Amino acid sequence: MSNLLEVRNLSKQFSAPGGPFRKARSMHAVNGVSFDLPKGRVIGVVGESGCGKSTLARLILRLVEPSGGAVTFAGEDLLAKSASQMRALRAEMQMVFQDPYSSIDPRYTVARAVIEPFEVQGRKPDGSAKAEVEKLLEMVGLDAGLASSFPHQISGGQKQRVGIARALALRPSLLVLDEPTASLDVSVQAQIIGLLEQLRDDLGLTYLFISHDLSLVKYFCDEILVMYLGRVVEALPETNAPARHPYTKTLMDSTFEPDPKLRRLIAPLEGEVPSPFDLPPGCAFAERCEYATDICRVETPALNETGGHPVACHNPL
């Protein structure tokens, strides 16, 4: 199976300029992330707020310019492309955003929103615009009668379906899904996830799925990358692989089973996430880790496959 997407050592450093009352400072939002996404697979990126998962998504599409590393999409080196070449390539790689309330222009009708990607690309749909809108709405399970509605007239779940229809308009091969169900009710979340599964099977799509919800990622994805403070700390090759990184274990233990018989005493993680502007040397998780030893506070562990799947830990479980 060939890789649709290859990410190597991708990094993004943000700087906050200094002023009269503060020093200039910088942080690594994404730090040396590498992974391969084979065609047809679904990789989930999971982590808590501020871990860099959304920045990673934007770096891959070059919606945010990376500070270093390489992204290869279908054999093309994305970082070598000009803005116009990049725009043309983005027809192949689309994104679905978290908040369907703000990702669609409130003055556009559903039809206009769905057809807009063609205008951006300066292309025309194969058939008439009206037929294309109907086709796209049908693909995402929306009634064609909604085409003339405005976003405020439809529900959150319907809006997210419009968001997906927009992303599908140019028939991409890769969809980057950035928390596509985080603002939806559970019953609607399940509908959207069901739709995404069906679209993957029907259209042979490849997904990069960003989420904070480990149970959802475990359900939906084939492989999982766990991020903490800008780094991938563990790459789970399958969703029920046991955690090797103490942070992954904490994440798994913090996720409750939907069954009162499986209730367990929670041993909560102590301490707080350190400020990304002021990271301690060594492993960023060491301060909160019960397995931390001296080396953890000095040397940043790299992803290492010794003894199992890749984990960035000096004392893997």
Place this chain on the structure above:
Amino acid sequence: MSMLSVRDLGVAFGSIHPLSGVSFSVDRGQTIGIVGESGSGKSLTAMSVMGLLPLIGGRITDGNIEFDGQDLTNLPETAYRKLRGGRIGLITQNPMTSLDPLKKIGPQVDAVAILHLEMTPKEARARTEDILETLRIPEPALICDRYPHQMSGGMKQRIVIAMALAADPDVLIADEPTTALDVTVQAQIIRLLDDLVKERDLALVLITHDMSVVAQTCDKVVVMYAGRALEFGTVETIFDAPQHPYTQALIGCIPRGGDGTAKLDGIPGTVPTVMNYPKGCPFHPRCTRAQEICTTTQPEFTSYGDSAAACHFAGVAP
């Protein structure tokens, strides 16, 4: 006798009735979960108990709310003020907006004990520091001197919990206390609430949309939909043998990772808005088992062991 019991509660805003027929009760040392999707009336139930409806133009039209043997339904505002934030504490969903950004943490928490326990500022501060310490907040004295923006979301939620605890309440109402938080922080807060219920013998009303949180913490559950309670019972029966098709569907919406055998179906359609509550059973337009009778007649509760469901076909095999 229950610490808090709500019977057949109905709420109206003008001629609109967003809430009707909601009943539940909770004892000391017990946690009841009120679960439902957005727009199901969970928060409105909390506001009714807190006596905050007049503030948003609503009124109680049916049923009653009893707290420790006292009827709250017609309690005058002056008496309510003594209870609210005193013997009945409230934890709101968003810790970012429930603290005053211009005031330091110390004075904000102190105010509760000064108001409800008539303490001097000095006594109140000592109490505040005690409470922060029981909530496992490091260096309470230092925290009292901070502003909300200097703290993380999880820490702010602990401060909000400290405020709710400051007047030594008997009942705590927690409205989506962990929805705005990360999972590891959610686990910390849920553990904290669990411990508080046991150590202080509190009655906790936990309002949430997350069935996993319910499974982890609650003793009893009320499932709400479109302003009505559709099913209630012990947490074990609700999860093991849910009778109402909505409860069954809601449990079916929880992603269970790993084996990949269970398919997520979702529930077709969307939660109705208050202007469009359906006639008959409120769930019938989305229900796979709906019959003629469901579109016309609101079902009564039928009991099954220690639970009850408002469905015409509860207990009937599909």
